Amino acid sequence: MGFKVAVIGATGNVGREMLNILEERGFPVSEVVAIASRRSQGTEVSFGDKTLKVKALEGYDFSDTDIAIMSAGGNISKEWSPKIGKQGCVVIDNSSAFRYDPEVPLIVPEVNPDAISGFTRKNIIANPNCSTAQLVVALKPLHDAATIKRIVVATYQSVSGAGKEGMDELFTQTRAVFVADPVEAKKFTKRIAFNVIPHIDVFMEDGSTKEEWKMVAETKKMLDPKIKLTATCVRVPVFIGHSEAVNVEFEKPITADEARDILREAPGCLVIDKREDGGYITPIESAGEDATYISRIREDSTLDNALNMWIVSDNLRKGAALNAVQIAELLVERGLIQPKKKAA
Template identity: 55%
Template sequence: MKKLWNVAVVGATGAVGTQMIECLEERKFPVGKIKFLASVRSVGQVLEFNGKPVPVEELKHDSFEGIDIALFSAGGARSEEFCPSAAKAGAVCIDNSSAWRMDPEVPLVVPEVNPHALAGYRKKGIVANPNCSTIQMVVALKPLHDFGSIKRIVVSTYQAVSGTGNKAIDELRKQTGELLNGRPPKNEVYPHRIAFNCLPQIDSFCDNGYTKEEMKMVNETRKIMEAEIKTTATCVRVPVFYGHSESVNIETAKKITVAKARELLEDAPGVELVDNPANGEYPMAMDAAGEDLTLVGRIREDDTVANGLNLWVVADNLRKGAATNAVQIAELLVEEYLK
C-alpha cells in the first residue's frame, strides 16, 4: 500500500495557497491528513479537498504536530516566524516566500533544474521555492546552459497582477470596469493605476537602482544554476491577470544555433516549444494560464554578439511559478528522501 503523508497548507486561502490545494488534488499527491492554516481573519472558512470539507485553522506555533510536509505561502514574515516551529515539530517546510531563498543552509530548488540540491533540506528542515519569474526562466535556460554554458543573461519581465495576490486581481478588475464606464479608478495595491498601464516597479527599490524583484532574479539564478552567470533584469507589472512573460537574451561560451536550441528545448523537462511565428504560433500568457509547463518560442540569434540568442518565455506564475513547483518538490521529497 502506498504510504500517505500528512500535509499542511499555510496561507491556504490566498492566491497561491488555493493553487497548492488544487495541485495536490490534480497530481494525486498521497495525502493522509490535510490541514489548512491561515491568519485569524480566515478562521471559520471551509475549503474542500478531494470533495470533503476542511475548516481553516489559525496558524500557530503548535499547528504542526504530526505534519510531514508543510507548504508555506503566507509571506516572508510568517515564514521566518513559523518555519522553524514546523521543522522542529518534524515537518519539512517548502516555503514560497523570499525569506529563506538565499540562506546558504536552505536549498533553492526547481526539480527540472537542480533536483540534487534538495538533499540539503536536512540542515534546517526547510526548502525554498524560487521567485516565480526566476523559475520559468531557469527551466527554459537549463538545457541551453548544459550545452553551451551561459555567460550572461539580459531579461525583461512582463508580470501578471496575480503575482501580488487576490487584492491585486480585484484591483485590476475594478479599475478596468471604472475606466470603461468613465469613472476615475482608485489604486490601493500599486503606487499607480495598473489598468491599461505598465509599471516598471515590482517590489521596492534597492540602493543600486534595481528593485528587489530584479535582484531576486540575479541572485537566485546563480544559486539554482550553480554558476556565476552575469544577469541583469528589468521587471514590469502589466495588466494581465495570470501568466508571466519574459524576453530573455543570453550570451553563451559555445554557439547555439536556432535549430540546436529548438532541438534542446523540444526534449527538455517541463518545457513546451511553441515556435512557429510565421503561423502566429508563439507563447502567450493566455495560453499558459492554468498550465504547468513553461512555454518557449520566438527563438532567434542575436547577431550583436558572437554567441547570442533571444527567447520568449511564458508560464503561469501561480502554477509553475509557485504552487506546482512546491508540490513537485514535495513529490521529489517523498520519492527520494522521506521513505
C-alpha cells in the same frame, strides 16, 4: 502509505492552487490540513471533492505532520518555518524568507534536484520567485549544452503575482475606465489598467528593484554563480501568466535550431515556435497549464553565440504552487522522508 500535509496560507490565491495541484497530481496524502491566520479560522476551502475547514496557524501542533507547504508571506514564514521545522515537519516555503540562506536549498526540480538533500540542516526548502522559476527551467538545458555567460531579461509580470488585491485592482480599475469613474491606485504605485509599471517590490540602493535582484541572486544559486544577469521587471495588465523577453549569451556556439531541439526534450518545457501569425504562446494560453512555454527562439545578429527567446508560464502554478508540490514529490521519490503516522 500517505503523508500528512499542511497547506499554510490556504485561503490565498497560491494556497488554493496548492490544494488543487496536490489533488490533481494524486500526491500520496493520508490527510490534508488547511491552515491560515486566526481571522480565517473556520473558512472553507476545497480539496478535490472534500471541503476543508481552515485551522489557525497560531498554536497548531505540527509534530504529527510530514510536510508543510507555506504560502503565507515572508514575515510569517520567518517566524513560523523554523518552529515547524524543529517539530520534525519539512517546510516548503514559497516566500523569499529563506531563499538566500546558504543552509536552505532553493529548488526547481527540473534544474537542481540534487541540492534537495541539504534540507536536513533546517528542515526548510525554499521555492524560488515566480519569475526566476520559469526562467531557469528554460535555461538549464541550454546552459548544460553551451554554458551561459550572460542573461538580459525584461519581464512582463501579471497582477496575480501581487495576490488577490492585485487582481481586484486591475478588475476595478478597468471597469472604472469603461464607466468613466475615478481610477484609484491602492495596491500598485500607479494605475495598472491599460498601463505598464516598471516597478515590482522595493527599490534598492543601485536603482534596481528587489524583484530584479531576486532574479540575479536566485539564478546564481540554482544554475551557476558565474552567470551574469541583468533584469528589468515590469507589471502588466494581465491577470495570470508571466512573460519574459530573454537574451542569452553563451560561451559555446549554439544555433536557434539546436536550442529548439534541446528544449523540446527538456523536462517542464514546451516549445511553441512557428514563424507565423499566432505561432507563439501568450499568457492567456499558459493560464491553468503546468509547462514553461518557449517561443520566438532566434539568433542575435549583434552578438556571437547569443539567442533571443520568449518564455511564458502560469505564475501561480510553475511560479509557485506547482513547483512547491513538485518539491514534495521529489522528497518522496528519493525516499528522503517517511510518513510519521502509518495510515489506518
